Every structure is written in C-alpha cells, then in structure tokens.
Amino acid sequence: MSPTQKSNRKLLTMLILGSIGMFGFGFALVPLYDVLCDTLGINGKTQNSASTYDSVVVDKKRTVTIEFVTQVQSGMPWEFSPKVNQITVHPGELTHAKFEVKNLSAKNIIGQAIPSVSPGQGAAYFNKTECFCFNQQPLAADASAELPLIFYVDADLPASINTLTLSYTLYDITDKQAVSAKQGAAR
C-alpha cells in the first residue's frame, strides 16, 4: 500500500466511525430530550408517580383555575369526560376530581391515559397524589367506571400563570399492553 492509500484508509475508517456515531447520536437524542424536558419542565409532561402531601402550606390569598380537557384516541370506542370542566383552587390545597369513562364496544379494552399540562412551564408545579393515569385501565365490554384524581398546585407556581389546563388523552393499548405500555405507564 502506498502512503496515500494508507492515509486514505485511516481517514475512511474515521469518517465511517463518525457516521455510525452520529447514527447512535440520533437515538441518544431520545433520552436526552426526555431528560431535558424533565429537568427544565418544559413540554407539559407531569410526573408519572404519586407525590406526597405533607406539611404543604395553603396560600389562601391566591386562586388558580384548573381546566380539565379529555380526548379519546380517534377510533377508540370509549367515552371519556370530566365530572366538572373547571374548578378554582388555592395553591397548596388538596383537591379531588373525578372523570367518567365508558366502553361503548362489545370488546374488553385496556386504556391508558396520558396527561399533559398547558402552559408547559406550569407542569412542574402540578402535583398528583393519586391519578388513574399511573395505571392502565382495563374496561370490560359496555362497562363504565369513575376515575379519581387527587392533586394540589405547588405554591411556587409563577405568578404569571393563573390558569392550568390539564388534558388527558386516552389510548387503546390492548394490543400493546405487553412491554411497551408498562414502560410508558411507569415513566
């Protein structure tokens, strides 16, 4: 091999490794994105595990409006709605809310609700001590159920935010329920 060919080989190897590295980087963007959104609390994702409620101070001077929005994945034969569409709470106050869900089909279906808070910056201040979204919701044919949510709004919520919209989307995960859905629910 001539010296040129040798250095060609070397550069070729480096560049191929570089491209493989960038292929991996594309996939690394996925956890990176989640970590960034988590730490910065920027894309409306709420935490997916129960928070505890003790010695939380209630700020009686301030009120925050909480709106509930529900959606069902298109084509999924369920009805899903909040019992009340809107409530007013004080930051720090523990509040109960209820949602109703009904399986309109003649099949047993497993649903999974995914929450999202808007504006996104408010998500980090929305704490759920109990939520049906932490679990999968199996519903027999024609059955209905009442789904509980217990939450409080952190007193540190930035003053510019007066309204938080909590949106739930229900997905049919009957076919997926195996591995991926469990992971999703756990996250």
Added chain:
Amino acid sequence: MSTTTHDTLDNAHDEHHHGAPKGLMRWVLTTNHKDIGTLYLWFSFIMFLTGGAMAMVIRAELFQPGLQLVEPNFFNQMTTVHGLIMVFGAVMPAFTGLANWLIPMMIGAPDMALPRMNNWSFWILPFAFTILLASLFMEGGGPNFGWTFYAPLSTTYSPDSTALFVFSIHIMGISSIMGAINVVVTIVNMRAPGMTWMKLPLFVWTWLITAFLLIAVMPVLAGVVTMVLTDKFFGTSFFDAAGGGDPVMFQHIFWFFGHPEVYIMILPSFGIISAIVPTFSRKPLFGYSSMVYATASIAILSFLVWAHHMFTTGMPVFAELFFMYCTMLIAVPTGVKVFNWVATMWRGSMTFETPMLFAVAFIILFTIGGFSGLMLAITPADFQYHDTYFVVAHFHYVLVTGAIFSIMAAAYYWLPKWTGNMYSETLGKWHFWCSVISVNVLFFPMHFLGLAGMPRRIPDYAIQFADVNQIVSIGGFAFGLSQLIFLAVVLKCIKGGKPAGDNPWQAADGLEWSIPSPAPYHSFTTPPEIK
C-alpha cells in the same frame, strides 16, 4: 487500485490509461470520476424532470378552487414525493455530480480517493428512487405525509408502503454519506503538492464543509426514519404518547437533520457562484478568506437553529427567543457572502454570458429568499406565516432560484470543459430569460397567498385565492416547459459546436482550465505544479 496510481507505463492495466472503454458496461463498472460525475448529473436531471412532472400535477389541481383532477390523497402523495425527489434526487445528486467532475480537476488529483466506493454510491441511487416511485403504485398509495414525514402522520396514519419509503431513504442516506466521505478523503489526501488550504478554490472549500454536514446529519435522518419504521411496524413508541413517547420529539430529531440539510443544498452553490462571478467580472474574488470563514460559521450555526421550524409547537419563551436570535445570526455570514460577490462585480469589466446571467439572478433572488427567511425567523410573525404559502415561497426562492439556478450556472460554465464544445449562447439566453421570468411569476405571488392565509399542502382553497393561484400555475407551467430548452442545449452541445479550447472564458482561473477540453479521460496523472 490502478486508477489511483500515477504510473503511466503500467501495461497490465492498459485500458485504464487510454480513452474510455465502450459499451454499457463502461457505465456500470466505471470508477472514473468523470464518468461517475456524468452519471450523477444525468440522474439528477431525470429526477428533476420527474419531480417537475409532479409539480405540474400539483399546479394543475390548484389552477382552480375545488377538486377537479386528482383525489386529495393522491395530491398529498404528489407534494410528498415531489419534495423528496427534488431534495434527495435532483439537488443533492447534482452537487455530488459536480463534485465528482470538478474536485479532482480543481485540486490536481488524478481521480477521487475511493473510486470503487464512488461507483457504489452512485449505483444504489437508482434503486432507491425506483423503490420510492414504485410505492406510488401500491395498494393504499405511496407516502402522503409530506417530505417532512411528521409523526403521527407517518406512523399511525400512514399507508402500508411506508416501509418502502423508509427503505428508500436509508439507501439515499447511505449513498450521500459514501459520497461525502469520498469528497473529504479526496480533498484532505489528494491535493497536488503546493495546493495549500487557503489556495483551494471555494467550490472545493464549500463542498468540504458540506461533506462534514452530510456525515453529521444524514445518519440522524437514518435514525429518525428507523424510529418511524419501528413505531409503525414493530410496536415501539418513540413518537406515540400512548406508550410514553412524544410526537413533538419527532420534529426535534427531524429538524436537527433538516436545517443542516437545507445548508447542504446551498453551500456548494456558494462555491459555484464564487467561481463564476470573478470570471465574468474579470477580477479576483473579493474577500476569499472571509468567504471560507463565513461558510464555516454558517455550517456551525446551522446546528443551533433547528427549532425555527417549530415555533408553533408551544416551546417556552426562552427557547423561542434563543432560536429566533440564532437564526437571525446566520444572516450575518450570509450577508458577508452577498457583499463579497457584489464587491467582486464592482467596477469589473462585466459580460453576461449565460452562466453569469444565472449567477447574477442567483445573487438577487437568493437574497430575496434570505429576507423572507428573516421574516419567518421572527417568532411572533411566524405564528402567522407558519404552514402557509409564505413558507413555500421562501424555500422555493432559496432552493429553485438559489440551489437550482446555481446548478444551471455551473452546467453552462463547465459544459465546454466537459464536452469540448461551446453550447449555443442564443439558446442558453432563451433558457435563462424564460426561466427567470416564469420562476418569479410562479413563486413571487405565493408570498401574498401566504400572507393572506392560504395554507400549504392543501388540494383545495377558498375562492378569494383563485386569481393568484391561476397566475402561479401559469408561471409553473412556463417554468416547467423552459427546462426543456436546457435539455436541448445540453444535447446539442454534446453533439457538437464551436470547439471550446482549454479556457473558453479567458479570465477563468483554476487548474481545470489548464487542461484540454473535453477534459481527457485521465487528467493530472502526474500532479501539476501549483504557483
């Protein structure tokens, strides 16, 4: 690899040292950079006409409000495949073809550094596009989710043929990466002695930087289509909220590729224009080193602006501002380039042969595209402009009157070197004037459609947009037909014409003009002396 040796007395490999071998197998087996350049350029032109035919379908449907010619789903397939073909089939292969033809001649190398890989990187392309085009005829139709294939359009709601779409993108990506690697190795290792970095022609510089962009982002594109594939067919949930994924993340990953990609499609143009303007102004390029640094800074900044495509996804304010300012910052090095070209022309003894006409039109019209880009970069304004025809106008100014015009300019400029004959200046001028008038009738009114609120990628529209759409469509048909003149020019020039001589432009500078025209099958088998 005998093609890279400098040994002209090597009888055992006789066929490599004379003219080209004959017959079809010459093209299939060739490792010659000029042959491969020619293959790329013809392939790109065929794709340009194919994608153009789809644009004609789009404009015919939009000639009138209402649905008359095609089904909405087919319309969506046309916009999608038009975009994919023009980006990956027309513009990118044209640049790779020019790189193959020109880079070895410009740096005094006998060929590309990795000739056999070069053959592969071309020959997998026709397969990729055959697969993509064939998917249009499958049951359920071809890709219909836009060239940006946002999830969940491309995952939950896409046709079964999406697997073919993904596969074809993989092949295109591998082809581009191999092409880019070849360019880097050639430029780094094969420069003639004395060809120092700051003596490299700007086309070589811009391509070197483009090649690094390609190597950095094409694998990310491959990654994101793979995620779409597994989300759709193998039950993963990268972009599916039901499984813990996030559809907005698709856009982040896609545009991390996508924005550098748009610079992949313009940096080589900057190199071409920087070669042509000095020749026809009869002055050396103004600000050579600032051109190099401007290109490099554009490339680096291009990694920091991707979310300007996502202002309306509900990002936090600080992110909106960050991406807005970074985007506006790119206008600075871009402005440096435009300034340098104008300064090069200033007080030059200018003449306006066809390559120069295209180059001057590039400078003016690309700048218009840059300005509309700046308007789009203003976050609150983009809330209005996003997903309207204003965006369509913007990217067609930078891509058609930018990238494509520069490719046309390059073709006219180097055709005499490639064929040994002068092209017909009369026909060339006809091609230019027809193109430049029709392209503005086609794309300029789109700005107003967008400002008035006409959404992009829609087969039907409200009747108040009817008149302007009709004008746009007429411009479109005229522009499409004008390109047939170009085909005629090229065919005529290959057949014959006034002999070009080594340096038909007299004032043209560069090693490629020091060898005979047509460029011999093997050039610079012994490295030239660089003054």
